[in-house]
Amino acid sequence: MKLFSTLLKKLVVHNSYLYDANGKATVKKHKLTVIKHGKFVYVWNNGEEFRIKGKKFYRLANGKFIKVANLQTVKTIKIKHYRARLYDKNGELLKKHITLTKGKCYWAWNDAKIVKIHGKKYYRVGKNRYVRANKATKVEITTALDADKLK
Template sequence: TETKKTDKQEPVKIPEATPETKTDDISTTPKKIRLTHNAFVYNKHGKLIRKGLHIKWIKRDKLVKVLKNAKIVKINGKRYYQIGKNKFVKVANFEITTHAVHFKARLKGNKKVRAYNRAGKFNKHYARPNHTYTFNEKAKINGKTYYKIAGTNNWIPAKKLALKK
């Protein structure tokens, strides 16, 4: 009888894809964000990090340096910024800073223009055609440039504006 010599191969490690954690596209992470208030810190399972009866939280002023290259992670369908090993803070606690501008512009065309909120979703408001508005903020939303009408939460796409001379 002949015996075949087999090479011992190490098992190939396949990265586990868990349904509770998955990363989003890192390019969606804005460059400048600000914590709007003190925030709780969560672990990779979406549970609060506790030390006895005390819940771990972060002061509003502390996260400036840490979040420059933070990536967005989805845990149980909610979005978090990863701020350290097994430390996450909810994205909802942050505000994206925008560029301050101040100019007047006329809306192009003869049809009313849809207005959007800061997340780029239609907010059931319209801007009047051929009307001049004052804009006070500029931001990139979903890769497109939008301007905010002063005194409102209405963002208008840049391609719909005709700069006033």
């Protein structure tokens, strides 16, 4: 099918309003339409960006628009070490001492590109959450866990 080959799956990383073609937030049942953080959406034309009133938007499959800054392209990583800890953007361990489980798959932001923090390699797995690259490997899988939802 030609239609589905032009859609690109993206992760919503911030609660996001939906907009119409004029840049006005859409309303449903007297409330602004919101897509919650952690949901996936399909963007039209392989992620073609549209400018509405000077701001960048993606067009969704339903014809509505969403701000580019609220979406990320994701890939999956599989944890290969029994205790993979989470770090912040400065490379310091999170105070909650959250660990990712060996053998489980998690969403990695920015197509699972490696980020260097103080010379060490990390995958970004959430908002201010990183896991050491030597504790995980990229895998091709369609379901995974969201590290942002771990407490």
